[in-house]
């Protein structure tokens with residue numbers, strides 16, 4: 001979804017958004033029910049934890065103290081273009097800031113966070129922001145609680161109106 005601004009080769013070299021520590025497990029991707037069913041058919045050994053009306057992967061911690069997404073392989077994500085919406089828009093995040101939708105950016109992304117602000121905004125203005133807000137209205141489980149480490153790039157309407 002971000003191929004115009006974030007090259008697949010940059011992502012393939014970096015796995016930072018697919019590995020979590022216990023502070024950022026809240027960032028793990030939201031998986032809607034339908035996707036959970038198809039993932040379970042793909043790999044019956046996958047385990048999921050309910051998160052509101054959706055699911056997240058049950059990632060067992062490794063000896064290094066990190067949690068690796070079970071879809072992550074040495075060649076990147078097993079799911080290709082069918083990955084969860086959260087992953088397709090990362091490092092953009094949709095958050096609840098005082099009852100309003102906002103789109104933020106995760107500073108941990110080493111490629112996107114170095115881009116000029118006008119490039120990040122232009123990508124959102126090309127239709128992506130509308131897509132993100134529409135998805136958030138359709139599936140509120142993807143809305144994260146606002147974290148002040150995430151600069152706000154776009155402000156949307158009030159949640160639930």
Ligand code: SF4
Nearest residue numbers: 018069071072077087
């Ligand atoms: S589903 Fe794919 S892109 Fe998303 S966190 Fe897991 S490995 Fe990364």
